[in-house]
Amino acid sequence: MLSLCFREFYPEGQMGKLIIIASGKGGTGKTTVTSHVGAMLAAAGHLTVLVDADAGFRNLDIALGLESSVVYDYSDYINGSADIDDILVKSFDNENLYFVAAPQSVATTDFNEDRTAEFWNSLKARFEYILADAPAGMGDGFMFGARYADEAIIVSLAETSALRDADRVISELEGLRVDTIRLVLNRIRPELIDRKILMNVDDCIDALAIPILGIVPEDDDVTESMIVGKPLIAVDGYGAGTAFKNIADRLAGNQVQMMRFEEKKSFLHRLRSIFSHT
Ligand SMILES: Nc1ncnc2c1ncn2[C@@H]1O[C@H](COP(=O)(O)OP(=O)(O)OP(=O)(O)O)[C@@H](O)[C@H]1O
Ligand SMILES: [Mg+2]
Numbered sequence: 001m002l003s004l005c006f007r008e009f010y011p012e013g014q015m016g017k018l019i020i021i022a023s024g025k026g027g028t029g030k031t032t033v034t035s036h037v038g039a040m041l042a043a044a045g046h047l048t049v050l051v052d053a054d055a056g057f058r059n060l061d062i063a064l065g066l067e068s069s070v071v072y073d074y075s076d077y078i079n080g081s082a083d084i085d086d087i088l089v090k091s092f093d094n095e096n097l098y099f100v101a102a103p104q105s106v107a108t109t110d111f112n113e114d115r116t117a118e119f120w121n122s123l124k125a126r127f128e129y130i131l132a133d134a135p136a137g138m139g140d141g142f143m144f145g146a147r148y149a150d151e152a153i154i155v156s157l158a159e160t161s162a163l164r165d166a167d168r169v170i171s172e173l174e175g176l177r178v179d180t181i182r183l184v185l186n187r188i189r190p191e192l193i194d195r196k197i198l199m200n201v202d203d204c205i206d207a208l209a210i211p212i213l214g215i216v217p218e219d220d221d222v223t224e225s226m227i228v229g230k231p232l233i234a235v236d237g238y239g240a241g242t243a244f245k246n247i248a249d250r251l252a253g254n255q256v257q258m259m260r261f262e263e264k265k266s267f268l269h270r271l272r273s274i275f276s277h278t
Helices: 030-043 074-078 113-126 140-146 160-175 190-194 201-208 220-228 239-251 265-274
Strands: 017-022 048-052 097-100 129-133 151-156 180-188 212-217
Touching (some): 017 030, 017 140, 017 160, 030 129, 030 151, 030 180, 074 113, 113 129, 160 201, 180 201, 212 239, 220 239
Parallel strands (some): 017 129, 017 151, 048 097, 151 180, 180 212
């Protein structure tokens, strides 16, 4: 049984923020965004926990390299067979980063509502940021986190089908009174925007009518990092590592200019076309 000692973080009564990472369409990069933005928040000194809310299809543990450390999952807390400290797994790489695994098979509809609320509240009492990696769509796994979320990050690709699905999720979140909903556009490839295969950033923002939190380029380092567990670092002001760091900084309330890809020399001549108004 793990025994974790949390430093006093909050003045009495203050709670951390639950941010759900959602999309309509599958495979847009929710788990990728959760793991890297979470790691960047923790690296900046924020006590952060990442919750895999994708019950049945969990894979955030693998993205974090923690799969062999998982003993309990949140169903064990919700059904009363484990304490909150038992289900928290500490990252090997960062003392501010923790992880809570999803059950492999238990349906979240079987969860007692009061215990579910207690689960999220226990995390909010211990951590500054709680990032919940939701499954695609708006099913039970999405509702498990969405009903308690303070904020949401919608991860979309710059293409019509992903944006349309994202729009439905945004309406659902608005109905649940999640008042801060921001957009991350992932896997942006300026050359495909040039060729009008992907939509440009301004058109995506206009289509969803929510503020943009970040733009993440397609980057082979993301694939490598997922497969061999190599942490992404923010280098030279470009690439996905920098994009994730910028997103973490903006979440923490810092003003950070939107990455415009101009730092990467091969993108320079394409810069103008990824935004319509520059
Ligand atoms: N910026 C990026 N550059 C390159 N590859 C990326 C990028 N973002 C995500 N990927 C890759 O896209 C694939 C899907 O990403 P991920 O698993 O994070 O999506 P997801 O939204 O969590 O999927 P699901 O809906 O199945 O949970 C992964 O192989 C990941 O490595
Ligand atoms: Mg996922």
